[in-house]
Amino acid sequence: MAQATFHFPREFLWGTATSSHQVEGNNINNNWWAWEHQPGKIVHGQKSGLACDWWSGRWQEDFDRAAAAGQNAHRLSIEWSRVQPAPDRWDEYALDYYREILRGLQERNMTPMITLHHFTDPLWVSERGGWEQEDTIALFESYVSKVVDALKEYVTLWVTINEPNVLATMGYAFGDFPPGKKDLAATVRVVTHLLHAHATAYAAIHKIQPQARVGIALNYRGFQPAKPWFPPDRFVARLQSRIYNDLFPRALMDGVLRFPFIRKRLPQAKATQDFFGLNYYTQDQVAFNLLKAKEFFGRRFYEHQAELSDNGFIANQPKGMFDSIKWGLQFQVPIIITENGIEDADDHLRPKYIAQHIHQVWRAVNYNWPVKGYFHWTLVDNFEWERGWTQRFGLWELDLETLARHKRPSADLYAAICRENGLSSDMVAKYAPDLLEIMFPD
Ligand code: GAL
16 A cells, blocks of 8 residues: 555635534524424424524534644535525624634634525525515615625635526425425526526626635536446436536626526626636436426436445435536636535544545646535534435534534545645544545555
8 A cells, every 4th residue: 555645726715615504503584594494394393493503603623623624725604594584684783793703713824704595595585586576686786785894804715696597496396494495486487587696796796895705505416327338318417407506606707697598698697707616525327317397307227336425315426526627617716615525423434535536636636627625514413404304414413402613534634635735545544444445555
């Protein structure tokens, strides 16, 4: 076995990612809180409740953990419903508190990346029709301007909208997120409005802060033809990737939204990303299937031999990490891995998943591809949307009764990587020995 270290470039960002509703607790004024309180929407009727209790101050101990573990960055989101609890009211206390949180990062020498919209809308926005309404774009713009003006002293790295593709499909096509619709026309409208909202926010942010770096975070899914030699499988895999992966970021490049049968021009969206935020978790196999009309005739499943996460939600497919970065090069801006992680309560698979995915990021860096950072999802177990608390993505485990945090072995592996700015054979020998011969052959 060779002794070696895969090093990353200087100033590479190493952090974890979180979002307001998933960690703050008591976000009672948004559409997700309302959704959680409707029967049958969340697994076992679970609720976000106090979440990780950040709004009462526990962000401090969690930032201490992250900083002590060598992380030099953190991605978090601002909760629109806190900043603007009613259409005609800004909550200056909430903005002050976000400033305090950002000072907390600054004191710990961690670079903040701020997401302005991570799935949740204020109740008053969703009650007037949410993202189906065109004027939500202007509402979002004024919220963004308010926040950026308030936080510009601390932040230059902004994600406008987290996973617009997930928000649109889960909320309006599959119905698993609020508002729970299954309506293709509404989905198309929402995608268009989200794109437009991003473009407007992009301009607004740059007006306030010319040196800002602004992008989105896209959920990329790998789609592999189940039988690569079978043209119909190749066709449906490509089609799914076009719709799910390409639609949004390509429009940010050239201002054209390419739906399967419709094209929409949105010239204001052209060239509105300064970096590309890539959330990569897993990859599907796709087989042509006439019964799957709603999924564009592609049946999706995980490769049979793949290692699966606790609930079978994620298959460990590290090569897809490399493929997604390669695919992301077409947007011709720096790439930041804004999320990557796995649900794994007893941490039997996560160390391996981390080592393998970071190894793939390193391969990309070694082609001189412009990957600038990696944010692991997530720091401490948090509220996983319609899956409630059944999925544990944290480097630290959260005890839901006491809110105590317990470190998982992965936290130590990730800390070693962050401190070394690299992944070494010693780390792999200690935390994921099965990989040693494969990753560091003689
Ligand atoms: C992403 C989402 C995160 C987190 C993660 C793990 O799609 O942006 O909020 O929930 O998945 O499920």
